[in-house]
Amino acid sequence: MLCAKNISKKFVSRGNVVPVLKEVSMDIAEGEFVSIVGRSGSGKTTLLNVLSTLVQADGGKLYYQDENLSTFSESHLNRLRQSDFSVIFQFHHLLPYLTVLENTLLPFMRSLSPVGKDALRKARQCLDRVGLADKADRLPGNLSGGEQQRVAIARALVKSSKVLFADEPTGSLDRATGEQIMGLLSELHEEGLTVVMVTHEPAYARLAERVVEIEDGLMMKEST
Amino acid sequence: MNILTIPLRNMRRRPSKTMLLLLVFSLGVMSIVALYQVSLVVGHSLEKKLTAFGANMIISPATEKLSVSYGGFHMGDMLVDVENLPEEETVLAIRSIELKDRISAIAPKLVTMTKVNDIAVALVGVHWRDERGIKSYWAPRGEFPSASDQVLVGSQAAAKLGLAVEDRVSIIGQDFTVSGILHETGGDDDTVIFLNLHTLQALVGRSNATSFIEVAALCNGCPIEDIVAQIRGQLPNAEVKALQNVVNQRMASVRFVQKLAFSISLVILVTATSMVGLSMLSAVNERKKDIGILRSLGYGKPQIFIIFCIEAGFIGVLSGLAGYLGGFGASFKALEFLSLSDGVSPVFSVAHLLLACAAFGLITVVAAVYPAWKGAGVDPSTALVAL
Numbered sequence: 001m002l003c004a005k006n007i008s009k010k011f012v013s014r015g016n017v018v019p020v021l022k023e024v025s026m027d028i029a030e031g032e033f034v035s036i037v038g039r040s041g042s043g044k045t046t047l048l049n050v051l052s053t054l055v056q057a058d059g060g061k062l063y064y065q066d067e068n069l070s071t072f073s074e075s076h077l078n079r080l081r082q083s084d085f086s087v088i089f090q091f092h093h094l095l096p097y098l099t100v101l102e103n104t105l106l107p108f109m110r111s112l113s114p115v116g117k118d119a120l121r122k123a124r125q126c127l128d129r130v131g132l133a134d135k136a137d138r139l140p141g142n143l144s145g146g147e148q149q150r151v152a153i154a155r156a157l158v159k160s161s162k163v164l165f166a167d168e169p170t171g172s173l174d175r176a177t178g179e180q181i182m183g184l185l186s187e188l189h190e191e192g193l194t195v196v197m198v199t200h201e202p203a204y205a206r207l208a209e210r211v212v213e214i215e216d217g218l219m220m221k222e223s224t
Numbered sequence: 225m226n227i228l229t230i231p232l233r234n235m236r237r238r239p240s241k242t243m244l245l246l247l248v249f250s251l252g253v254m255s256i257v258a259l260y261q262v263s264l265v266v267g268h269s270l271e272k273k274l275t276a277f278g279a280n281m282i283i284s285p286a287t288e289k290l291s292v293s294y295g296g297f298h299m300g301d302m303l304v305d306v307e308n309l310p311e312e313e314t315v316l317a318i319r320s321i322e323l324k325d326r327i328s329a330i331a332p333k334l335v336t337m338t339k340v341n342d343i344a345v346a347l348v349g350v351h352w353r354d355e356r357g358i359k360s361y362w363a364p365r366g367e368f369p370s371a372s373d374q375v376l377v378g379s380q381a382a383a384k385l386g387l388a389v390e391d392r393v394s395i396i397g398q399d400f401t402v403s404g405i406l407h408e409t410g411g412d413d414d415t416v417i418f419l420n421l422h423t424l425q426a427l428v429g430r431s432n433a434t435s436f437i438e439v440a441a442l443c444n445g446c447p448i449e450d451i452v453a454q455i456r457g458q459l460p461n462a463e464v465k466a467l468q469n470v471v472n473q474r475m476a477s478v479r480f481v482q483k484l485a486f487s488i489s490l491v492i493l494v495t496a497t498s499m500v501g502l503s504m505l506s507a508v509n510e511r512k513k514d515i516g517i518l519r520s521l522g523y524g525k526p527q528i529f530i531i532f533c534i535e536a537g538f539i540g541v542l543s544g545l546a547g548y549l550g551g552f553g554a555s556f557k558a559l560e561f562l563s564l565s566d567g568v569s570p571v572f573s574v575a576h577l578l579l580a581c582a583a584f585g586l587i588t589v590v591a592a593v594y595p596a597w598k599g600a601g602v603d604p605s606t607a608l609v610a611l
C-alpha cells in the first residue's frame with residue numbers, strides 16, 4: 001500500500017550537512033500495524049514525516065497505492081492529507097482557540113462553505129468513540145494530554161483516513177493513559193486501519209505486527 | 225463552522241491583543257475621518273471668509289470699443305453704446321443660476337462723476353450690507369452710513385475736498401452728512417464718495433441702473449468657469465469676467481488646508497497600517513505550530529494565506545466602522561472647539577460608512593499580504609520542527 005524505496009534525507013545545520021536518512025526502504029501493507037523504534041535522534045520522526053508526505057525526501061521514491069507520490073502536485077498532496085493520511089504528533093495536535101468539536105472538524109473547515117450535518121454527526125460519533133462526547137465544547141487547554149491525543153485520533157477517524165501515522169503517541173503520557181491510547185490504536189487497527197507508529201516503548205512496539213528498527217538513519221532489522 | 229471560524233476564534237483567544245490593535249487602528253481611522261470632515265468644512269468656511277476680502281467676478285454691460293479717427297484726426301478709443309445693467313433683473317438672473325448655492329455675495333454699483341466744492345469726484349452708489357460683505361477690510365473714522373442722507377468718503381477724496389466726519393456736503397443739489405471717512409485702503413476706494421445706491425439712482429434720474437456688479441462665488445468643488453458660463457447663459461448681453469488671480473489665490477489657501485489634512489492622514493494611515501502588518505508578522509511567527517497542524521490536515525498555501533488575510537481584514541472593517549462613527553462625532557466636537565462650523569456641518573452618509581469599512585478592510589488586508597504570504601510559505605517540515 002505504502003512503499004518507500006531508498007529514501008535519503010539530509011539536513012543542513014550550522015553549515016554542516018547531516019545525513020539523517022540513508023537509503024531507507026520499507027513496505028507497508030494495507031491494514032498493517034508497523035512500529036518504528038530506535039534511539040533518540042536516529043531519524044524516526046524524519047522517516048515518519050517523509051512517509052506522511054510532510055517532509056520531502058532528497059532521494060528515493062515513495063509510492064502510495066502504486067502511485068509515485070514524488071510526481072504529485074502540491075494540491076494533489078493536500079488532497080491526500082485531507083483524506084487518506086492522518087498524523088498524530090507527540091505534542092500540539094490541536095489549535096488552542098478552537099473547541100474540541102471544532103478541532104475534530106478542522107479537515108472540513110477549509111472553505112467558506114459551512115461544515116455539513118453529516119460531518120458534524122460523524123465528529124460527535126468519533127468523539128464518543130474516543131470517550132470525549134461530553135467534552136466536545138471544551139477548549140484544548142482544559143484537557144489532559146491523553147485527552148488531547150484522543151481528540152487527534154478522533155479527527156483522523158472523522159476523515160475516514162486509511163493510514164494513521166503516530167509519532168510517539170504515548171511519549172508524553174503517564175502509563176495508564178498511554179495504555180488507553182495504545183488500546184485505542186490496536187482497536188482501530190483491528191477494524192482495518194493501517195497504523196505506522198514511532199515509539200520508544202518496547203512493550204508498545206510489540207503490539208505491532210512488525211517492528212522496524214532504525215539506527216543512524218539506516219534500517220537495522222525487522223522483526224515480526 | 226467554516227474557514228472564517230479559525231481567524232475569528234483566534235482573535236477572541238487574545239482579546240487584549242485584538243482590542244489593542246482594534247483600538248489603535250480605530251483611532252487612526254477616527255483621526256482620518258475627523259480630519260477629512262473638518263478639512264471639508266474648514267475649506268468651505270475659509271473660502272467663505274476669504275470672499276469678505278473682495279469679489280472674484282465682475283459683471284458689466286457689454287461694450288464695444290471703437291478706435292475712431294477721421295480726417296487724420298485721432299479721437300482715441302470710444303465706448304460705443306454704453307448701457308447700464310438693470311439692477312433688479314440682473315441680480316435676479318444671477319440668483320437663478322443652477323449653481324446659485326455657490327454665490328456668496330452680490331454687490332451692485334452705480335458710478336457717476338460730479339463736482340463737489342468745484343472739484344471733480346466719482347460717486348459710487350452701493351448697498352451697504354452687500355458692499356461690506358465683500359470689503360471686510362473697510363474701516364472708517366466715524367460710522368458707516370445708516371441713513372440715506374449719509375455718505376462714506378474715501379481718504380484721498382476727503383483730503384482733496386476738505387471734508388471731515390459730521391461735515392455737511394452738497395452733492396448734485398442735495399445735502400448729505402459725512403458719517404465716516406475710510407482709512408486708507410490703497411485702492412480705488414480712497415478717491416471716491418460712497419452713498420446709498422437707490423439714493424444715487426434717484427439723484428441722477430436713472431432708477432434701477434447699475435454700472436457693474438461684483439460677485440463673490442465659492443469655487444471649492446466646482447470650477448469658476450462653470451459659474452461664469454451659467455451667468456453668461458442668463459445674461460447674454462452682459463460681460464461676465466472671473467478675476468482669475470483672486471480665484472486662484474483663494475483656491476490655493478483652501479487646497480492648502482486640504483493638502484495638509486491629506487498629508488497628516490497619510491502619515492496616520494501608514495503608521496496604523498504598519499502596526500497591523502507588524503502584528504500580523506509576529507502572529508505568523510507565533511503560529512508556526514498552527515500552520516503545521518493545518519498543513520498536515522491538507523490545508524494548502526492559499527488557505528493559510530486567506531486565514532491571515534481575513535484576520536487582518538476583519539480588524540480593518542471593524543475599525544473602519546468604529547473609526548468612521550467616532551471620527552464623525554469627533555469632527556463636530558473639533559469644529560465646535562475651533563468655532564469654525566459657520567452653519568456648515570459634516571454630512572453623515574451610510575454609503576461613506578460602508579466605503580470606509582471596505583477601504584480600511586482592504587488596506588489592512590494589503591498590510592497583511594506579506595505576513596500572510598510568509599505564513600503560507602512556511603514549509604510543513606519546518607513548521608513541524610516546532611511540534
Ligand SMILES: Nc1ncnc2c1ncn2[C@@H]1O[C@H](COP(=O)(O)OP(=O)(O)O)[C@@H](O)[C@H]1O
Pocket residue numbers: 011012013020038039040041042043044045046047605606609
Ligand atoms: N528540520 C531539521 N533541520 C535540521 N536538522 C534536523 C531537522 N529535523 C531533524 N533534524 C536532525 O535529524 C536527526 C534525526 O532527527 P529525528 O528524525 O527527529 O530523530 P528521532 O525522531 O529518531 O529522535 C537529529 O539529529 C535532528 O537533530
Ligand SMILES: [Mg+2]
Pocket residue numbers: 044045046167
Ligand atoms: Mg522524534
